Amino acid sequence: MSADATQTQSPSKYDRLITAARAVPLAPTIVVHPCDETSLRGAVESAQAGIIRPILVGPDTKIRDTASRHSLDIGAFEIVDTRHSDESATRGVELIHAGRGELLMKGSLHTDELMRAVTAKAGGLRTERRISHVFVMDVPAYAETIFVTDAAINIFPDLDAKRDIIQNAIDLYVQAGFGKSPRVAILSAVETVTSKIPSTIEAAALCKMADRGQITGGVLDGPLAFDNAIDQEAARIKGIKSEVAGRAQILVVPDLESGNMLAKNLAYFAKADGAGIVLGARVPVILTSRADSPRARMASCAVAALYANARRQHAPTIAA
Template sequence: MNKILSSKDQGAHYTQNAVEMPGHSASSSHQAFEQLVSRAVQLPGLVPVGIVWPCEQHALEGAMDAAQRGIIEPVLVGDKGVIVSVAQASGIALDKAVIVDVATPAEAAQKATALVRDGRVKALMKGSLHTDLFMHAIVEADSGLRTSRRISHVFVLAVPDYEDLLFVTDAAINIFPDLDVKRDIVQNAIDLHNGLGLGAPRVAVLSAVETVNSKIPGTVDAACLCKMAERGQICGGVLDGPLAMDNAISLEAAKIKKIVSPVAGRAQVLVAPDLESGNMLAKNMIFMSGADSAGIVLGASVPVLLTSRANSVQARLASIAIGALYAHHLASGQS
């Protein structure tokens, strides 16, 4: 079940996605996640990641699993006594972790952002505290991690029978984004795709139809975003839109509708017109198509990982690997 948590910061709501993964057999498309994990293991040096309030088993074991695999240096920010107790009860070794002892979840969130500003950690991961409390510390005007870019969320999905990983955005933070916010949402996703070494993405700006219709505002925004890309206001990807879902991912559908485009039928990033449609799209892929999912928040000064207790072990590990890879990319000054 999903729990919607709201914050007034940036006029956004933060959706904690507690997705119970449906059972499905492994397919070749899911190897993409395994490859991301393998690449994260091969990074030169461990990426220090602040795990904020890892005071329950699910929050602690994901981080320590990634540490045991040689992906991250976990900096556990929380109540030391509780963390040690949970680790002992769950059989989790803490030998690879640094523990920063604080008394409350709110203090943990504030301390974690301070560790980022001090350069001690290069990414943050939510533990067992509420998402709105975690995100409030990140977007706080004076002491948070804001940049000039709007914060947005990307679902990274490995969908059976689809050749590429699919990025779906924004399905968790910005409810009704206007054109300026959509520009940042698109740029965030493009930067992530490039930063993960996946190349310049083919970006489909989705709507219900593939023609501009003044009565459907999403089609007008899609056309504007494509023109913005032509004028260099969006960089690093190839955009097309509006595109309906069928002709964004099906070459046959694009051919039938006579759409000639480098994106149509081969999209790698799907930009939803609003949070509701994006969230339903991502959940349909997870539940109906057996997609594996990972998630990351972009637009802050470091990558932010939102995982939940219901995520599969692979999903948690993939999220951490994506965060580590992108943190390394940002720290190396490549973007």
Template sequence: MSSITLQNRCFDEIEIGDYASVQHTLSMRDIQLFATVAGDFNPTHLEAAFANHAGFSGATAPGMWMGAQISGLLGSQLPGPGTVYAGQSLQFHAAAILGDTLEISITVREKYPEGHIISFDCQCSNQHGQTMMTGIAKVVAPTEKIILTRPDAGLVSVQTHHAFETLLERCDELPAFTVAIAHPCDFSSLKAAIAVAAQNLMQPILVGPRAKIEAIATQNALDISAFRIEDVAHSHAAASRAVELVTSGEAHILMKGSLHTDELMSAVVKSSLRTERRISHVFIMDVPTYHKTLLVTDAAINIYPDLLDKLDICQNAIDLAHILGIAKPKVAILSAVETINPKILSTLEAASLCKMADRGQITGAILDGPLALDNAISYESARIKKITSMVAGDADILLVPDLEAGNILAKQLTFMSNADAAGIVLGARVPIVLTSRADNDRTKLASCVIACLMANARITPT
């Protein structure tokens, strides 16, 4: 990145009427950054629905955000480096709405030689010529010439999660699918059941020891009176009964409660829910630092998948991507390196999977591999390594070498990159929701949303 030079104008160089301006289109990132720095979390600025209810036509910028732009002009352009703020008086005449293109300007009003004080008229107007703000700012202007490279203020990123909200909106017109929740014998499981019912996503059937379920609900003041309870003795029986409910068609979706994943999946494998496909798991990840939703597979079920296992794991993820609205997903088949090395089995399997796609054994996606993680998700890394690929830097699906690699990757994204990770089991006759006690409410709801979209896809002709 090229450096930017800043050069000031000293008090004696500045004349009355001198002018500086900047034009900027207001984005949600601007509002979020200001809220984080200033501690101003007024929902009028951050929530469009709240702003609309308050009579605005969208989220609005805090008035002092416009004041901060004045500060930027004074400190960087006129007078520039060395300027010291002495005072400011602003009046706000209209709200700046998300998407407005604003012109913020300062004009020299008066000069006071004693103390090297300069006052400026300040103004902000939008793309329609409407005046949003007026005011006066006073500064102590520099008296010595300064020319310098713009200092590094540090990298700042706004990390937000919106991908799952879009999927939730797609469920508005869907029926509430019945879900059999196996052994919901903790607060987290019961809370999730109440949440999906409140959103009209699902109609829960609670499968487990009735006395234990009701005791947990009472202890935590949770109202589960509207839910059907299938009373069974223990977690193994709960897994079996929940599987029976979806096998018989009484439920459309299977969901893990507080039992071990192995208990639930053992009951699934022994049932008619199995298909000719290998059962696999996908994390659907909303990663704030990546430019789109990212699917990671398999990080929860297949420990050391072989080539044919990976064929099914890959196709399962591709089919899910189609349901999520990704018409031609890009699949990066990961390894430690991006070149084929006979000593690294995952590179050979990656090359084989790509050839399988060429032969029509895997359909509906663009595959490339082996790719290392850096060039799978970074255009710049791929460019530096001279990798020409339609997938590199733009992957929708990351197919990992084995469960250990996938689990580490998914947890790193979750706990070090603040990603949200919804989880779903694929390859069975019904969607299977696997939640973790570490999941937040948003990701648990997202897992259920994805299960509903899958259930709807099963009954809706393509």
């Protein structure tokens, strides 16, 4: 499944991803408040595809009514009854603490509601790592599976937050089986360092942090403008010579606004699918949108399941 082996794009990137996820053990997944067709269907179809084993957390009556209206078979799934979406989020996090699930999946509640429970100082799922979001994008015109980060969680990340954002993305890329030593482009408006554009200074600092071992597992370059990051001819014309320029696999954006616009431009202009996953918490969090295609929803589950499997294999063994 290495991105390096992917040829000029066919619509098979996500298909290979889903196939790989079927080959690992089912990931027990806490699905929080799946009370509409889109979210419940995503959980059901991902289970039918052999990727996750859902535990549905939400108002029992609403979930069963939704399943009945849309002919979705949830007979094999456990339902944990709650009164409303806020309680669903809290209960879902509690089930993770209780060891019932390896993944957390967003249902029909607002992202803010779920993430409040995830990031709560008391009883949440925080770790020492900054929580961040990655879009795993299948862009038809690009030979690589491309990561865009962070386009959903951190609005104006500082240098320390960006260090964690990059490390989260590298860890996902490697551990989920996309390949080794991903090429990381730190984006700005230009490819030269200038005090007039602070993101260029941060890009240079992040590259030096990688040189000093503060970011590991990937090859970084920046600042790079978007064209220099993904197009080899554009990089050649500008005289940029690096392992990353023109062949980036992870795109690190300056802030949430630019990342969100980039991801949506790829989705609507380039007809890309985007699988969404939140990293840096105790378990991967699957974030999907109502606008996601069924294949993108299943790919989000597949990425998270592959990552969970890698984490499971590297978990420390406790002696009896």
